[in-house]
Amino acid sequence: MNKVFVSLLASFICFACGSSKSKGSFSATDGLKFNNPIITEKYTADAAAIVYDGKVYLYAGHDQAPNDVNAYRMHEWLVYSSPDMIHWTEHPVPLKPTDFKWASGSAWASQVIEKDGKFYWYVTVEHGSIHGKAIGVAVSDSPIGPFEDAIGKALITNNMTTQTKISWDDIDPTVWIDNDGQAYLFWGNTVCKYAKLKPNMIELDGPIMTIDLPNFTEAPWIHKKGDWYYLSYAYQFPEKIAYAMSKSINGPWEFRGILNEVAGNSNTNHQAIIEFKGKDYFIYHNGSIPTHGGSFRRSVCVDRLYYNEDGTMKRVIMTSEGIQE
Numbered sequence: 001m002n003k004v005f006v007s008l009l010a011s012f013i014c015f016a017c018g019s020s021k022s023k024g025s026f027s028a029t030d031g032l033k034f035n036n037p038i039i040t041e042k043y044t045a046d047a048a049a050i051v052y053d054g055k056v057y058l059y060a061g062h063d064q065a066p067n068d069v070n071a072y073r074m075h076e077w078l079v080y081s082s083p084d085m086i087h088w089t090e091h092p093v094p095l096k097p098t099d100f101k102w103a104s105g106s107a108w109a110s111q112v113i114e115k116d117g118k119f120y121w122y123v124t125v126e127h128g129s130i131h132g133k134a135i136g137v138a139v140s141d142s143p144i145g146p147f148e149d150a151i152g153k154a155l156i157t158n159n160m161t162t163q164t165k166i167s168w169d170d171i172d173p174t175v176w177i178d179n180d181g182q183a184y185l186f187w188g189n190t191v192c193k194y195a196k197l198k199p200n201m202i203e204l205d206g207p208i209m210t211i212d213l214p215n216f217t218e219a220p221w222i223h224k225k226g227d228w229y230y231l232s233y234a235y236q237f238p239e240k241i242a243y244a245m246s247k248s249i250n251g252p253w254e255f256r257g258i259l260n261e262v263a264g265n266s267n268t269n270h271q272a273i274i275e276f277k278g279k280d281y282f283i284y285h286n287g288s289i290p291t292h293g294g295s296f297r298r299s300v301c302v303d304r305l306y307y308n309e310d311g312t313m314k315r316v317i318m319t320s321e322g323i324q325e
């Protein structure tokens with residue numbers, strides 16, 4: 001068998017078994033190994049991640065805009081898993097906006113959370129009949145899907161919120177389940193909103209509230225370390241990532257400044273923060289794949305995150321090397 005045939009056969013076997021390995025993109029000739037971006041076969045953005053059963057599952061939007069189109073063209077979400085934050089396996093496409101019959105497209109930012117063995121995927125999509133972006137929920141028994149619409153309608157629609165006249169102000173859901181089992185949904189563009197979720201995870205349980213955060217643009221992400229809650233978010237535009245801290249999920253939130261600078265040639269940034277096997281990670285995107293990478297052809301990257309003794313976070317240093325062995 002010649003080499004081309006062997007390579008084609010290997011690709012076919014990977015395709016047939018439904019997953020493929022993602023490798024680091026640029027190996028330098030001087031011995032440096034560049035692991036950022038973590039995915040180089042596709043443009044990926046708005047990553048969210050969970051730790052489950054010894055692995056990290058990373059969910060991302062797929063930037064599919066042709067090289068001459070400077071607009072979001074996102075028709076599916078992708079899922080990858082890793083045992084070590086270095087080697088990533090891509091799984092079959094788990095969810096598309098077309099899986100929500102009421103949606104008309106736009107696989108914007110999302111987050112998955114596990115509860116009682118079920119995986120709930122909160123997504124941003126364009127609503128088909130109610131003007132503006134909306135938030136839907138999909139559910140699966142497995143972190144890699146397949147996922148299906150959990151409600152049959154949107155959880156949040158643009159006409160449920162009145163703080164702004166922006167049609168895309170109900171985007172970028174992030175979900176948190178507190179120690180007492182109460183789940184919360186946070187989301188928003190220009191105004192950060194949040195609400196309690198019922199135990200079924202697919203209905204709001206109370207009013208939609210707002211949080212006053214300086215220069216809030218979008219992309220809220222909640223995480224906890226010790227007894228501190230952290231609300232990080234995209235700040236200004238082009239977007240830096242800033243954060244606030246609180247001793248309660250209901251605030252008050254104290255603004256603590258910039259966590260991550262503008263991500264190179266991408267005017268958006270979108271973070272996920274996780275702890276995995278005793279180390280803390282900051283997941284974000286930039287536009288670093290040459291020659292067409294940029295704001296609409298983005299790439300997910302990972303770097304280490306470090307805390308100060310008082311619980312504040314050190315500014316994240318974005319690197320080409322990323323996570324090394």
Ligand code: FUB
Pocket residue numbers: 045046061072108109124171172218219268269270
């Ligand atoms: O990817 C589309 C939108 O851009 C996301 O929803 C925002 O967070 C920004 O990254």
